[in-house]
Amino acid sequence: MTKLNLFLHKLTHWEYWPYQVVYLPVYFQYLYYVIRTRSFFFFNASNPTIKNGGFFMESKKEIYDLIPPQYYPKTILVSPNENLEVILERINSENIQFPLIAKPDIGLRGTAVKKIHNTEELENYLKKAKFAILIQDLIPYENEIGLFYVKLPNQPGKITGIVSKEFMILTGNGKNTLRELLHQDKRYLLQLEVLEEEYKDKLNTILNEGETINLVPYGNHCRGTKFVDASHEITSEMMESFNTICSQINGFHFGRMDIMYHSYEDLAQGKNFQIVEINGAISEPTHMYDPKHSLLFGWKELTRHFHYMYLISKNNHKSGAKYLTFKEGVEEFKNHHKHYDTILEF
Template identity: 85%
Template sequence: MTKFKLFYHKLTHWEYWPYQVLYFPVYFQYLYYVIRTQSFFFFNASNPTIKNGGFFMESKKEIYDLIPQEYYPKTIIVTPDESLETILQKLTSENINFPLIAKPDIGLRGTAVKKIHTTEELITYHKKAKFNILFQELIPYENEIGLFYVKLPNQSGKITGIVSKEFMIITGNGKNTIRELLNQDIRYVFQIKALEKEYNDKLNTVLKDRETINLVPYGNHCRGTKFVDASHEITPRMVESFNTICNQIDGFHFGRMDIMYNSYEDLAKGKNFQIVEINGAISEPTHMYDPKHTLLFGWKELTRHFHYMYLISKHNHKNGAKYLTFKQGIQEFKNHHKHYDRILEF
């Protein structure tokens, strides 16, 4: 596939556009809200118990600690200087077995998220990481969604959108290599360079007829997952269940919950699911990235949700939640970029 064809596909499919371009209308909306709140960092108050409201430098582990244990997978946090013996002891004490998921405690759009199968892979990951790591048990459910939850002032919470995630699952035909099969789907072609680093010569394997492999077992758009709008699955029963769940998460008012689940029927009843993670003020209404949606639809969803965040932040501020000062906010941005540089080196 030629470079021009890849470039043209990105140019004509807005889901691939850089966020700096995609968010153009939101910049004006943001400046308006800055004037109204007299704060450049008003969004800090959207989720008062989450660092910076979940906009930057928030710890996933600290957010997990807000969630009742039954709703998320067993997780340990490890620093770069901890010994292998200590890590294995922690895993054993929490009964976390291989395979497991490793990821940065403070993440960057799926960067450095990896499925770990053996102690040797764990050692390699830990030696390479210059950041705090979460090791997490594998969730037993196969399906994944992003569920956007908003709790506006003096109202019950509501689900404003659901995105279904179609993983990068390759099905063999007994003839073509994995690499050749990847080249048949332009969405996957964009991921080949990253997959080469992870799988090396395995991409030259020929899968048996109807044999499948999930090359990226976590639903991240930047890693090749297709996002499909499943907002039609929202029901009053599901809203009721998630109000019950989210009311147990202190200070959570706005954000997207990435969830692995068994079926929508069970999810609506609030059972047979686990929360992969909660994203706060930085959350996108990712159902907008469904290829069937127009750019205007995307802008409408972005500005709608940004307005919700503004209303929630302003209300929480009146009730005691603090906005970051300008000096504090600038320092947090500097910390944010330093940390992400460490992740990008991974």
Template identity: 80%
Template sequence: MISSSEPINGIITKIKTENIQFPFIAKPNIGLRGTAVKKINTVEELENYVEKAKFDILIQDLIPYENEIGLFYVKLPNQTGKITGIVSKEFMILTGNGKNTLRELIQQDLRYLFQLETLEEEYKEQLAIVLKPGETINLVPYGNHCRGTKFVDASFEITPEMTESFNKICQQIEGFHFGRMDIMYHSFAELSQGKNFQIVEINGAISEPTHMYDPKHSLLFGWKELTRHFHYMYLISKHNKQNGANYLTFKEGVQEFKNHHKHYDTILEF
């Protein structure tokens, strides 16, 4: 974690010490919905990012796997943990035809078009580039719904072998009973065996069962999935309370809610 007030030379030294190479990902230490997540290619881009940031920053290596999922894990009281859903993520990838510019290709896809303003700011004159036939570019190399990634329900990929593998992983995380892991991986077959994947981040109680955002699902399906997971959270919370867990008072909870929105407003200004 890096403070935005830290001098750029100190930040670069830390990056070198951790053996992180360009390009890498910079993002808020406490973030939401992919806001202010950016791929950093050069020292100049890093300087610009740090100059704009009014929040503490995390810097992460680019992970060398081409696929990403969100895997929701729940461990109910006195039960073995289970995977309650998997969302597969389709990135914003353009394929060139030797004729149209990147901007023109974006304008041909309604989902991509929603992101044009953000992409204009990030890519600038690069959107005038014409890709060769068959050449591809991943416009947003991190799987966030709000940044244009399509979410597809892949819960059918859950297997007993995968569940056993992630039970072993999650048992090593003290106090983790409920949440979604964002994972980069090579193939589902290897993922089930606990091979060739990396966990990008773990989201806790605020997590959503994002497989519900698959366009094929109805609003009713989304409500049912939210209700199902809220009930899981209630059962876990009740059990933890009975076993001595400390809870915030109502006043403390309201204050934390205000602090959250204040922090998020700061990120939105980025």
């Protein structure tokens, strides 16, 4: 498949368009809310207990500390240049097992998230990482969703959308290599360059008939995961369960919870699931990226959720939550871009 074919595929599927284009109507909406709130950084008040409301430079570990421990995997925070022996001792003391997940504490759209199988892989990861990382137990559930939750002023919270995530899972036929199988799906082929760097000669492996492999075991759209709108799975029972769960997360009013779970039935009852992470003010209603949805649908969902964030932020500000000053906000943006560059060097 030629580069031209891939370019045309991206051009005709808006889910791949640059966010600067996709977010065009939100820019005007944002400026209107800036005028209404008299703050460029009003979103800081959307989740008062999360740094910058979860828009930038928020620590995943600090967010985990807000969540009751039964709802997320065992996690440790590792500082840059921390001694490997000490890290291994901490992993053992927390009873975290290989394979495990390593990822930046302050993340960037799935960059540097890795499944680590042994001590040697962990050592190599740590040598490359110039930032604080989290080491986590592997979550034992196979299914993943993003669940968007909002708690509007003087109203019970509600789930506004669910996105189901279809991982990059290849099924062998006993004939084709992994690389050849990747060429059969344009979504996967767009990831080939990154996968070649990660898997190298392993992409020449031929799977047996019916044998499967998950090449990217974390549900990130930028890493090839297909997003499917599963909002029809929302029930009153699920809404009630997550109102109970989210009421235990101090200061969380707006954002997307990435969740791994056993079944929708169990999830509706608030059992057999774990929270991968919570994204705050920067959250997208990612169910809009289902290929069946139009750009108009995407714009509708973006502006709807941005309006929710404005209402929540304004109400929290009245209750004492602070907006960032312009000077503070600019400084945070500078820090964000410095960290952005560090992550991209990984």
